[in-house]
Amino acid sequence: MKKVNLSFMAVMIISLVIILIMNTMSVFAYRDQILTIESQKNNLLSLNLKYASLLEKLYANALQYLDTNDEKYKSEVYNLRNSYFENDNISLEYRIYTENQISASLKKALLNADFTISSQAEYIQFTKEEQRLYLQFLKSYHMVLDRITTAVNNRNNLMLTNPEYDNEVTNQSALMSELTNEYIDRLNRNADHIILRQRIAEYSLVGVSLILLGFATVTFYLILRENAFNSYFRKLYNTIVENFEGGIAILDKDYRFDYVTTGYKEIMGISAMNPIGKTPRETFDQQISEIIEERTMSEPSGEGQADLYIGNKKKSVFYNYFTIEDERGNSKYIHIIRDNTKTEDLQLQLRKQLKEINFYSQAKDSFIANISHEIKTPINAILGMVHFLKSTRLSQNQKELLRKIETSSDILLTIISDVLDLSKIKNNSLSLYPSDFSLECAIKNVEDMFSSQLTSRGIRWWTEYNFNPSLCLHLDKTRFVQVLVNLINNASKFTDRGYIKLSVETLSENDDTVLLQFCIEDTGIGIAEKDISKLFREFEQLENHLTKQHQGTGLGLFICKNIIESMDGRMWVKSTKGQGSKFYFSLPAKKSLDPRLITASGIVSRIPLNGSGGKALVVEDTDINAEVAVRLLREVNITCDTASDGIAAIQCCKDKPCDYYHLILMDIHMPNMDGYTSANILKKEMGVKTPIIALTASDINEQIRSEHADTIECFILKPFKVEAFYNAIAPYFPTQELPVSGSKVTSAGVTHEETIISRTMAPEGMAPAAAAGPVEKAERCQDPFSGREEAIKNMGGMKPIYEKHVQKFKVNYNKSTEHIAALMEEKNYDEARRLAHSIKGLSGTLGMLDLMESSAELEKAILKGDSYDLRIELENFDQDLNAVICAI
Structure with missing residues (x-):
């Protein structure tokens, strides 16, 4: 519950009291104004009576004089008339009024905004219109007075009985009535407004009084509740402080103990004494008091840990101190301490245990990693032996036993890999x-x-x-x-x-x-x-x-x-x-924003319909592969030149502009000069701007791609599909589009064809023409031309051309086993590997999948240099080559 601000309530009550006083004063002021208005009305009525009474007395005495000729009546007439002017009942600052003249003071009064008429210490306030009526009345009234005086002086009775006199009397009476009505109406209107404001002030007075009463009641309630609340929390704070695990002490501005809890005494070893009013020097020994003063008096707040010797025992004490001010503005120093001796001992033990646990955990992880690698080595050997055994002639029972051995080994390898990954995760080294x-x-x-x-x-x-x-x-x-x-x-x-x-x-x-x-x-x-x-x-x-x-x-x-x-x-x-x-x-x-990343399914719509006479250079040492590439290029109206090795490629480009060719298709493994060296010379020494795409049957890893990224645009793995080949070269020729035959696209837009072309992809992202990857020997088809249909399709469906290349392969490579064996005898390993590599690419292009695989294995064995592996792989190669030659 939030504490209510009583100061705010006090300000509100004071404000309401001021408003209440002001409203009360307003009510009395309005009441005085109403009384003044009533007095003004009474004054005007009294003035009317005075004028009427004076005129009546003058008229009566004049008639008596004219009827009786008694001089006393005449004297009375003059006395009344003179007393009227001498008493100055109407303060217009004139004494004599004649028939034809109005005094200068009267004219001056007519020009004033308003003026006051004194009447026996009371006053009347006229507006300009009322002034005009009043002056007209005075003029008419004085004319009547003058007529009466003249009649008395001339002893002319007719002047008071003729119609003119009656008209003058009637006229002055009418003017006075009009003035009275105008004046009374105005005062009544003013009174109505004042009464309305008085009512509002009275209602406000009542409302403010009620609000003030409400605020006073709420404030009184809050004060009572605040006192109860403070009483509760005082008890609560005292209970908490006294039961606090540590200790609390309060020191005054003179650094004397003002309050000390029991816990503080117990921790500091002063339970038997009362430190109130004493300084730390008077309470503790020199060592403790110096620590307290040094660490708590130098700064207004802070915390730390200190090792204190209390009662011949070493204690680890945590302390926290800060400064506050009391209600008088005096500084108070608060010390909070806690005995951490047991905690420190426990943490020390835990640190020792944690160190031991970490040591054994690291030893365990190291053991797991080492033993896993040690186990993988013989398992790899087992899998290798199984691979070699599967390439031999086996009975069905033997094949089944090998399959089980291979499956079990794969499972064991998976388990070991999982354990290694777990070790990496645990060590945050994944x-x-x-x-x-x-x-x-x-x-x-x-x-x-x-x-x-x-x-x-x-x-x-x-x-x-x-x-x-x-x-x-x-x-x-x-x-x-x-x-x-x-x-x-x-x-x-x-x-x-x-x-x-x-x-x-x-x-x-x-x-x-x-x-x-x-x-x-x-x-x-x-x-x-x-x-x-x-x-x-x-x-x-x-x-x-x-x-x-x-x-x-x-x-x-x-x-x-x-x-x-x-x-x-x-x-x-x-x-x-x-x-x-x-x-x-x-x-x-x-x-990936790398423009060199190409997939067959990713750009199926980029096959050019017409190369528009674009020029390409095909660098390929194998005639059949060169012919396949040239035919595919010419199918889309691309003019081709050919070169049989890197040196010939350089010669082709030497005398031509640097952008003469739109594209160069470069085989990697070639005699005299390989594709990498040739591409490097063309790009860096000759300044050829033509993009170079590498054609290779080798695996391309990340390191190779990075090394040649500045010279090779992308890699095409042989054997390749027609659509994939066109997709790879499409960006370098006109972008007219050709639908891709045989490409099945789902509603989600995904092409279910093998991706075989990669610009910057790992080799596992590439696949041969008619299979997802190399076919295991145990899964070979009996037909040595198991990829024939796919190969014919890749040649544009031209079966005669395919048959021609098959016959040409038989003529050129039927003695390849003997050639490779002879090269190995001569220790010409590079040429032997190149020949195996060429047969690998060509056999893949012609759909001889078993031969393609055995050629690849033979190439690897030549690179490895293991005589036993060479003998086995050469036998497998010879077996598959003979099967192809026999089937032609």
């Missing part, structure tokens, strides 16, 4: 490495991991996307994909029938950022409402560990949530037991 990538491409790669697996189990895989297909994000792609894979894998583990759905929705978007919401929905076993809160805890599993049917450590969701939150996102779940679950996460991301 780092993010943002890069630019196509959202659609990343999601497509995730789809490829699960779609066939789920379909084989009879579970429908369903996607629904609502974002711009060309959207590129700046995020840690590896962690982003890790979250998606983990959530979909969880849904797969707990779903036996129905569907699993991945949906992506754009919540908000501007020029620089986008807010996306992802949802993985399943029709699995669902989660009870009471268990949802446990989902994102580390090591938490909702199944009983003795009866659980599904594998896992209980770390996946915990790690996913931490990854999303480290990206400033949010993760949550909605689920119903027995009906399925929906795992959501929202993620804000910067858009």
Whole structure:
């Protein structure tokens, strides 16, 4: 409850009293004004009577004189007339009035705004109009007086009996009546106004009196309540202060104890004495008093900790001090102390324990990290051996055993990775490495991991996307994909029938950022409402560990949530037991503004209809690959020159303007001079302005992209699709558009084709022409030309051209195994690797997928230099090459 300001109430009461007094004075003033008005009316009526009485007496005496000739009546007439002027009943400052003259003073009076007529110490106030009437009356009245006097002087009785006399008397009476009515009416009107104001003042007086009474009553009540309130709080404060765990002392301006609590005495060891009126020097020993004076008298306020020796015991005392003023303005020093000895001892013990806990925790994390890495090494070896075994001829039973070994190893690797991630999260060392990538491409790669697996189990895989297909994000792609894979894998583990759905929705978007919401929905076993809160805890599993049917450590969701939150996102779940679950996460991301980021599905509408005679240089050491690129360019009216290596490319550009070509398509692995060196010379030494796109079958990592970002516009992975190839070159030629055949676009605008072209993308974002990624040997088709249809499609559907290149491949490469073996014997590893690389790209272009994979593995083995791996991979290569040659 807020304390009421009694000062405000006092001011209000005083103000109301002043208003009350003023209203009372106004009422009396109005009453006096009304009495004055009544007096003025009475004065005028009295004046009328005086004039009428005087005229009546003069007339009566005049008639008596004229009838009797008695001189006493004549004398009476003169006496009355003279007394009228001599007494000055009407103060107009004249004494004699004649028939033809008005005194100068009367004229002067006529010019005044108003004037006062004295009548026996009373007064009458006239307005100008009333002055005029009054002066006319006086003139008429004096004429009557003059006629009476003349009649007496001339003893002419007819002057008082003829009609003229009657008219003059009537005229002066009428003027006096008019004056009286005018004057009385005006005074009545003034009286009405004054009465009205008097009533208002009286009502105000009553109202103010009531308000004053109310304020006085409320103030009285508040004073009583304030006293009760203060009494309560005095008791409360005293109780709190006395029961305060520490101690409180109050010292006066002379630094003498004015008040000391029991707690203060106990802490300071003075329970047996009364320190009131004493100074600290008189109360404590020198050490304590010096500390008190040194630390509390130097500044008006402060706090701190002091170690005091009290009664042969060391105490850790916390103190706080400040200064206040009492009601007289005198300074009071407040000291508050608390014995922290036990707390300090406890904190010391806790610090020791925490140090030990941190030591063991760090040792645990270090052990987990080390043992995890040590375990991963043999598991990688196991997986490698399984990979090599799968490339040999195996029985069906052996293949099944290998599949189980591989699956178990993958599960163990996942567990170890989760433990490592947990260790990073616990140590706040989970780092993010943002890069630019196509959202659609990343999601497509995730789809490829699960779609066939789920379909084989009879579970429908369903996607629904609502974002711009060309959207590129700046995020840690590896962690982003890790979250998606983990959530979909969880849904797969707990779903036996129905569907699993991945949906992506754009919540908000501007020029620089986008807010996306992802949802993985399943029709699995669902989660009870009471268990949802446990989902994102580390090591938490909702199944009983003795009866659980599904594998896992209980770390996946915990790690996913931490990854999303480290990206400033949010993760949550909605689920119903027995009906399925929906795992959501929202993620804000910067858009990638890098113009070199291209995806096939992101720019499907940018294929030029007509190159308008644009010029391109194709630098390719493999005739078939060069012919494919040239044919595709010529299909859209682009003129082509070709070069077989980097030196030839430099020679082509040497004698031409720096912007002669619209585009240069550059293979990377070539004899004499590789593509990187050639691009560097063209751009930096020769000043060629033409954009260069690299054609390569090698994996391109972030380091390589960064090293060559200033010379290479983007990378196209071989083998490539026709649409993807056109999409990559579209920005460098006229922007006429051509519909893309075979591209299926959902209502949300997402193209369900493989993304195979990347300007600044990680290699996992790229895919070969007819598959999502390299086909495992255990999953090979019996047909060595399993990618034939896709390859023909990539050549524009021209089957004769495809057959021509296949025959040419047979002629040029049927002895490749012997050539590579001979080069290895000569230790010409670079040429051996280049030949394997060329066969890898060409076989992919021609749809020889098994040969493409074995060529890639052989290239890696040559780079590694392991003789055992070389022998195995060369055997696999020879097996796949013979299968192709035999099938032609």
